[in-house]
Amino acid sequence: MEHPILFISIILEKLGLPVPHGPVGHTFLEKLCEPYMTYTWLVMAFLFLVARLTLGNLEMIPGKGQNFWELVIGGMDDFFADNMGREMADKFFPMIATFALYIAVANLIGLIPGFMSPTSSLNTTLALTLIVWFSHHLIGFREHGLSYYKHFMGPVWWLVPLLLPIEIISNLARLLSLSIRLFGNIMAKETLLAILFMLAGGFFAPLPIMILGVLVSVVQAMVFVLLTVVYFAQAKEHAH
Amino acid sequence: MGDVKKEFVQLLANYGHIGFTFVAAIVIGMGGGIYLDQKVFDGRTSPWFTFIGLALGIAAGYKTLFEVIWRDKKAADQQKADAEKDHED
Known part of the structure; x- marks a missing residue:
């Protein structure tokens, strides 16, 4: 298959940095120059700079930029508060909202030729998933102390031998499904687009997939x- | 984004993950069973842990499915209660 043209990798190569040609690099510097790493930094810089440039000073009567951000942040805040209560939403808003913005931008950036989605690498999605997985257990332990284990025990004691493995399996399945779903959807989109570009790019064949790609990115x-x-x-x- | 489209995306987010979670639960359950059979007990217990793992995996898959349904039911009940309260007022 034809190698996708990633402009950051080309710039880095011109600068004399070792960009790995396979999926993973060997030395530390090669690992840092992998496309998904460089594009993660691009997304981070993009989010930071756009927020910085459009927001400026907060005003009572919002201008264009502030209006947009108020809509985005307000919408997310309402959504979190609906689903996990006002107190928790306030506590974890920075973390989850950052995830939302980062994943949305990282998914959408792959639709532009010359860019790739950092989320189309399992490393990125697994890192995000591990953070979520560990922090939800941490929240459980902080809230209930050691009796958090009751969450895994089911309602009655004689069902414990049956329900304990089921609960553990379904909890570990969260780890798998959360990371691989995001990775799989985005990688499928990227691969499909690359193949269609290669086969019939001149006839706008990738266009319908790009429309679907926008939907998939937002939904994921x-x-x-x-x-x-x-x-x-x-x-x-509380445990049931 | 219009209201209809927003709702559509929310519904997709709500139910779009069920299939994959179901499969992930089965894969984890059966993988654990195969690991126990082949690596821990060196094939002496084969195929029993594989089957037990598969059964537990399927049960775990159904559990995640029911969790989604229960959550929906709870949300619907809440909405109904709120609506009735509004009605009384």
Whole structure:
């Protein structure tokens, strides 16, 4: 298959930095120059700079930029508060909102030729998932102390031998499904677009897939955030 | 984004993950069973832990499915209660 043209990798190569040609690099510097790393930094810089440039000083009567951000942040805040309560939403808003913005932008950036989605690498999505997974257990332990284990025990004692493995399996399945779903959807989109560009790019064949790609990107960012919120809320509430 | 489209995306987010979670639960359950059979007990217990793991995995898949349904039901009940309260007022 034809190698996708990634402009950051080309610039880095011109600068004399070792950009790995396979999926993973060997030395530390090669690992840092992998496309998904460089594009993660691009997304981070993009989010930071755009927020900085459009927001400026906060005013009572919002201008164009502030209006947009108020809509985005306000919408997310309402959504979190609906699903996990006002108190938790206030506490975890910075973390989950950052995930939402990062994943949405990282998914959408792959639709532009010359860019790739950092989320189309399992490393990125697994890192995000591990953060969510560990923090939802941390919330559980902080909220209930050691009796958090009752979450895994089911309602009655004689069902414990049956329900304990089931609960553990379904909890580990969260780890797998959360990371691989995001990775799989975005990688499928990227691969499909690359193949269609190669086969019939001149006839606008990738166009319908690009439209679907926008939907998939938004929905997958939403799924990730929704599940994060649900897991946090479940860890916090009382065992059945 | 219009209201209809927003709702559509929310519904997709709500139910779009069910299939994959179901499969992930089965894969984890059966993988754990195979690991126990082949690596821990060196094939002496084969195929029993594989089957037990598969059964537990399927049960775990259904559990995640029911969790989604219960959550929906709870939300619907809440909405109904709120609506009735509004009605009384």
